[in-house]
Amino acid sequence: MATKLPSSGELPEGQHAGCDTSGLVLVHRIFRWLYRELPLLVRDVDDGDLSRAAVVGRYAHLDFYALHLHHHTEDIALWDRLTSRQPACALHVEQMKSQHAEVAAQLARLEPQLDPWVATADARLRDGFAGDIEALRDTLQAHLRQEEDDIMPVASAVLSQQEWDWMEEHTRATLAADRKTLGKDVLSLQLGLLIASVPPGERDEWMRRNIPAPIRLLYLLLMKRHYDRAMRELYPDRPVPAMV
C-alpha cells in the first residue's frame, strides 16, 4: 500500500474526535449509480457483439475493482476504531463486516464470468452475468443505506478528520499505483464520478471547497476530457444517465 496503515485504539496525539463524513454519501451515490447502470449496460450488448462487450467489460472490471478497494479501505480504517472507541456500536460493526463478506462472495461469483463473456459476447453468459450483478446491486443498496444510518453518525463522533481523510488518500494512492493495469484515465474517472455525484447547481462551489486549485485546473484542462470520453464510450447513442 502506498500510504501508512492507520492505528486503532486511542486517537493519535494532537488529533481531536469529530469529523465531516459527508463525502461518503457522495461515494455511495457513485456506487449506487455504477451498480444500477452496469446490469443495464451488460444486458444491452447484443449476442456476438465482441467490440461492445469489450467496452462494457472494461468498466465492469473497474466497478468490481472499485468496490473491492472501497470495502477494503473501510475494513482497515473503520471497524476496529469504532468498536474500541464506541463499544456500543459493536453489533452494527459486526453487521457491516458480514455484509462486506457477502459483497465479497458475490464479487467472487461474478469475476470469473467476466472474461468468458467478453471473449464470446454470448447471450446466455451475458444474461447469467447480468443477473448476478443485479443480485450484488440489491445486496449493496441495503448495505450502503445501513452504513449511512448506523455507522456514519458514530464515525463522525469518534474519528478525527485526519483518520477520516486517510480513506480518501489511501483510495487515490492505490488507484494511482494500479493505473498501469486499470488504465491511465482511472484517476480522471474517479474525479469525474465524484463531481457527477454532486447536484449540478452545487458543483462549482463544491469543487472550490473540496478540490485543490492545481487539481481543479488539471481537471478542466485534461482530466475532464478523459472522463467525457469514457462516458461517450459507455453511452454512445444516449445521454449519460444522471447520478443526482
Ligand SMILES: [Fe+2]
Ligand atoms: Fe461498506
